[in-house]
Amino acid sequence: MRNPTHQIQPLLLNRWSPRAMSGEQIDDRELMALFEAARWAPSSYNGQPWRFVYAKRETTHWQKFFDLLVPFNQSWANNASVLIVVISKNVFDHNGQPCQTHSFDTGAAWENFALEASARGLVAHGMQGFDYTAAKSVLGVPDEYTVEAMIAIGKPGKKEDLPVELQERESPSDRRPLSEIVMEGLFQT
Secondary structure, eight states: OOOOSSOOOHHHHHOOOOOOBOOOOOOHHHHHHHHHHHHTOOOGGGOOOEEEEEEETTSTTHHHHHTTBOHHHHHHHTTOSEEEEEEEEOBOTTTOOBOTTHHHHHHHHHHHHHHHHHHTTOEEEEEOOBOHHHHHHHTTOOTTEEEEEEEEEEOBOOGGGSOHHHHTTOSOOOOOOHHHHOOSSSOOO
């Protein structure tokens, strides 16, 4: 059980990134509701730089997304319902100038997405273990966009269906204490 040092909303405390998924389909209405939650994230100049490209398990697009994953992530993401590549636009629409916060803003959209998934009882697991260069090429991502991450979405499954080495890790993790991540006045290591 997770124990915060200060009281926070249960939705934030209870969100975690399981890997066990059932392989069941997620219908389009529920999937689009997750993207709708992401849509309402804050962003610099309201630029909304996030983009999501997805493949549902039962479509012809699935394999090209699945092939982007490193073997470790393939070992458990094979039971996901949807794979998503998260992309951010690194220039502003209104003036074409660089947007220094495109990744930060897109991270806020991912968090909204993850919290909505958690509230709906779905698994949302973000990943960096994939081929970024291939993703950019295979998905036709233009130069003014950055491939940020991938997400596996699914309905909860049984941890016993995971590879043995992952079954032990299938529980919510703790976090660093605030004293390690919050500093007043000056950065400290």
